[in-house]
Amino acid sequence: xxxxxxxxxIKSGILKKIEEADNVNVIxxxxxxxxxxxxxxxxxxxxxxxLPPEERPVVGQMVNSVRAALEEKIAExxxxxxxxxxxxxxxxxxxxxxxxxxxxxxxxRHPNQIALQDLxxxxxxxxxxxxxxxxxEYDRYNFELLxxxxxxxxxxxxxxxxxxxxxxxxTQTSSVQARIMEKGQLPIKxxxxxxxxxxxxxxxxxxPSFHQVEGLVVDKGITMxxxxxxxxxxxxxxxxxxxxxxxxxxxxxxxEPSAEVDISCFKCGGKGCxxxxxxxxxxxxxxxxxxxxxxxxxGIDPEVYSGFxxxxxxERVALLKYEIDDMxxxxxxxxxxxxxx
Ligand code: DAH
Numbered sequence: 358x359x360x361x362x363x364x365x366x367i368k369s370g371i372l373k374k375i376e377e378a379d380n381v382n383v384i385x386x387x388x389x390x391x392x393x394x395x396x397x398x399x400x401x402x403x404x405x406x407x408l409p410p411e412e413r414p415v416v417g418q419m420v421n422s423v424r425a426a427l428e429e430k431i432a433e434x435x436x437x438x439x440x441x442x443x444x445x446x447x448x449x450x451x452x453x454x455x456x457x458x459x460x461x462x463x464x465x466r467h468p469n470q471i472a473l474q475d476l477x478x479x480x481x482x483x484x485x486x487x488x489x490x491x492x493x494e495y496d497r498y499n500f501e502l503l504x505x506x507x508x509x510x511x512x513x514x515x516x517x518x519x520x521x522x523x524x525x526x527x528t529q530t531s532s533v534q535a536r537i538m539e540k541g542q543l544p545i546k547x548x549x550x551x552x553x554x555x556x557x558x559x560x561x562x563x564x565p566s567f568h569q570v571e572g573l574v575v576d577k578g579i580t581m582x583x584x585x586x587x588x589x590x591x592x593x594x595x596x597x598x599x600x601x602x603x604x605x606x607x608x609x610x611x612x613e614p615s616a617e618v619d620i621s622c623f624k625c626g627g628k629g630c631x632x633x634x635x636x637x638x639x640x641x642x643x644x645x646x647x648x649x650x651x652x653x654x655x656g657i658d659p660e661v662y663s664g665f666x667x668x669x670x671x672e673r674v675a676l677l678k679y680e681i682d683d684m685x686x687x688x689x690x691x692x693x694x695x696x697x698x
Contacts, residue, residue: 361419363401364401364423367391367398367401368423371387371390371397372427375387375430375431375434378434378438379438381439384431384434384435384438387431388431392428398423398424398427401416401420402420465695465696465698467687467695468681468687468695468698469568469671469675472674472675472679473550475678476548476550476570476671476674477548479594480548480572480591482594483587483590483591484546485547485572486546486548487547487548487550488549489533489550490533490536490549490551492527492551492552492554493525493526494524494527494532496522496523496524496525497523498527498532498533498535498536499525499527499528499531499532500512502539503532503535503611503651504611504650504651505610505611509610511528515556516528516555516556517555518555518556526553526554527551527553527554528553528554529553529569529571530549530550530553530569530570530571530668534549534571534611535655537549538573538652538657539655539656541656541657543575543576543662544574544575544577545573545576546574547572547573548570548571548573549570549571549573550568550569550570550671551569551571552566560685561682561684561685562684563684564672564684564685564688567670567671567672568670568672569668569670569671570668570669571666571667571669572667573664573665574664575647575652575657575662575663576662576663576664577662579646579662579663581614581665583665584644584645584646585602585604587665588602588618588642588667589602592641595678596623596677596678597623599623599626600621600623601620601621601627602620602621603619603620604616604618604644605617605618605619607643607645609645610648611645611648611651612644612645612646612647612648612651612666613645613646613648614645614646615643615645615646616643616644616645617642617644618640618641618644618667619638619639619640619641620639620641621639622636622638622639623639632680639677641670641673641674641677642667642668642670643667643668644665644667644668645665645667646663647663647665652664672684672687675687679698
């Protein structure tokens, strides 16, 4: 077969293959098979050394024109395939904007946290500062400076988690009172929310760890009337304007006089219902005038200064406000429960 016929055979064979190719990889393989180092055209070029010198330029030209024709076809086909592939890809990646979206699950505030922020808002509105104290506390702040003597039952191991003899998990946020007073920056007007710990079994109203919000005001001329007015206002803002408060005499070692405060049941308005166990009243906090001994032990002159304090159980308030009847629900973190608030 003449070289020319051979070249034509190669050309038409390859053109046919290119025509049939349906992806870029096949095209590349074809390209290598004809134009590559060991390709068919390259072989022809190599065999030119066996030709008489005068034929070489003619054959060279023929090879070049076949090469040019093939290269052109390859480029054209590659372009065509790329275009097709792009169109297909675009079709595959079309976004149907009418499909419903995938809703992201976002978390939200825990009932405790909602109650705390509501509560803080009320007191911040009355000019209180929010301060925090440590959960791991010295006996001195949790008990001693609060006029709770060594043999007091609250100090019993059955009520308190001790770490050492004089370091414990605080049993009350009242410990922050002593810390603040000891600093000696007067006047004082703070609330202090935080976690407290007691060696209690878990049940519907008890947990070994719960939260309190402590309040403390110390200034010249603070009286029981200030305490009553403040807590009455708090109850009205927090539980509703019709809420009435009742101060029942009580005992706390660090206040004198001391009281427990009941609010009129916001469910039945005081008539008596399941919620207030028929009494019309619900207990919400403990309070009192800061004991003169506590003031002086903390370095404040009780002849010049006086103050009041109160302690609110946060869970208690949250349970009341959201009408939850079991404290355990607050800690189980069941998403179906938490999503209701
Ligand atoms: N610390 C008390 C308790 O845990 C609550 C309390 C009562 C706090 C009277 C006070 C207060 O500041 O004045 O039971």
